[in-house]
Amino acid sequence: MTTFIPGEPWSTGVARAADGAVTVAGVSVRTLAAQHGTPAYVLDEADVRARARGYRRAFETAFAEIGAGIDVYYAGKAFLSVAVARWVHEEGLRVDTSTGGELAVALRAGIPGADIGLHGNNKSDAEIARALDAGVGRIIVDSLVEIERVADAASVAHPAPVMVRVTTGVHAGGHEYISTAHEDQKFGLSIASADGDSPAMQALLAVLARPELRLLGIHSHIGSQILDPSGFEVAARAVLTLRAQLEQRTGVLVEEVDLGGGYGIAYLPGEVALDPDRIAKDVAASVHASATDLGTPLPRFSIEPGRAIVGPAGLTLYTVGTVKPVRLDDGRVRTYVSVDGGMSDNIRPALYGARYHAEVVGRHASTGTVLARVVGKHCESGDIVVHEVQLPADVRAGDLLAVAATGAYGRSMASNYNHVPRPPVVAVVDGATRVLVRRETEDDLLALDLG
The missing domain is CATH 2.40.37.10 (Lyase, Ornithine Decarboxylase; Chain A, domain 1)
Incomplete structure (x- = not known):
């Protein structure tokens, strides 16, 4: 039965x-x-709202204990509608978009531009222009070419806030198609280098060289449907190390690090989803230890749960x-x-x-x-x-x-x-x-x- x-x-x-x-x-x-x-x-609806609150409270509490601030972005690619964008924003989350269409939905929902991020590995000129016109809080750049395109669309008087998406080499997630931090895939710029500056370091330096851009921080996303928190911890240390290397090289200590999303849920009876309180505490402890070892102050952090908010x-x-x-x-x-x-x-x-x-x-x-x-x-x-x-x-x-x-x-x-x-x-x-x-x-x- x-x-x-x-x-x-x-x-x-x-x-x-x-x-x-x-x-x-x-x-x-x-x-x-x-x-x-x-x-x-x-x-x-009540379940969506409760999960949004749960992630925000868990991470705010855990990161406050180490003296760091954190913002939670809802990853709209999981599912986005005008109502859902409003729900999560009312619960204290910002909204991450990955296309012009998702950006249009967030704006239709009345989300302030400052509370929206724009992702994408192949943004069109129109998408970049719309993001700048809307005053989005951050544009996550994904290639050296895109850095120049965003800079050309912005101005010195109103520099575009950008984060550089990097790949850490951490392979996490349930399937090759949803694991996004290994080297052989389309997203981000590798922090690895056989000789000379890594692509990630080249990108950071390229942003600093353009006065039309403001280097907000470094972004990392390691995959989706992740049920083992160790991947987040390894990737966070790699990103914080890159941040410290950039400071040694230029004197610039970027103010924010985004640790991405990918928090797993239960799809079958007997499966156990990642607990937001547990993962928040584990990641907070890891980044605190890494920053201490590196001798750098903690940045402001951000994360991007999507599936974990709306999936169940x-x-x-x-x-x-x-x-x-x-x-x-x-x-x-x-x-x-x-x-x-x-x-x-x-x-x-x-x-x-x-x-x-x-x-x-x-x-x-x-x-x-x-x-x-x-x-x-x-x-x-x-x-x-x-x-x-x-x-x-x-x-x-x-x-x-x-x-x-x-x-x-x-x-x-x-x-x-x-x-x-x-x-x-x-x-x-x-x-x-x-x-x-x-x-x-x-x-x-x-x-x-x-x-």
Whole structure:
């Protein structure tokens, strides 16, 4: 029998009612499906806000104990809408954007430019100009060429605040595609050098050489879905060492160091997410020890959680269609459970084998289970939503099925593959629902096709 157990990987507002239907913040999934249709992304607003507060308080407390300040930026690439940007800003977070589109959403939400950062390894001239016009608090430059482009767009009277993104060689994260600090990838400038100045040092010197730029600090991001805090500690020491080397070379001690994001969450029952209090204390102790060893004062720090804020707060609600048992070569039977969405609303399982958990949520479960694979409606054999899960033996067409922990990188990576409209994002709080992002329609798709 599958039993719905509140807690990870589900949001804190999820429970099962006496009639067997799961509720989110007091609203039954049956009500959600009736009012908003399926598939639908469902976001627990109170859970998002609580996680934002939790990260801010944990890191502010831990870093205050070592005498350092810290800012927490919400990494908008995980999921960004006008409402979510406002929620996290109201909870004391700033907003990190990685494209002009994300910047536009943050500005539409009323986030002050000073509280916004702009990332990106290939920013357009238009994106740079818009960031400068908005007065963003920092532009994270990613190459020597970009340093010159930002400087050319800025002015001596109004220098652009920039951070240099560096790669530390620390390889962390669940998959090669989401590990971002090893050398063979597109982001940042390496701190390693076989001969002469490293690319990272060259970039720092290039920023200092342009009066149109203000060198705010050094940025490092080592990967995503990280569950071992040691990677953060090693990378922080490398960045602080680079900072000290720059001071020895130029007399300039940059005022800020960004340690990036990538804090892991639970996707399956039994998994344990990184605890913000623990990671904050561990990283604070590490940077304090490093700065002491180097003989340099502590800078102001910043971090960029995204998935850890919004991921566990979301679920995707589907309706089951075709149910098909398939006999495997080893004699087992796997039941293919097709839903009315798929890889267009969650590409991660197909893209890099991400694992998720699903449950039948509209009724009481049966007494037995079957080995199941949840698949979508797309014309692809790799259209898999959940690779392997135990579902009720009587799972049938019309059942409501929910996939946990889809608040991050579900809607933000969604597509219109096979001309399937993207689902809505529905927020739930205190027994009420509201649509944050409406469902796309076929008319929306056809409006783009000029014939």
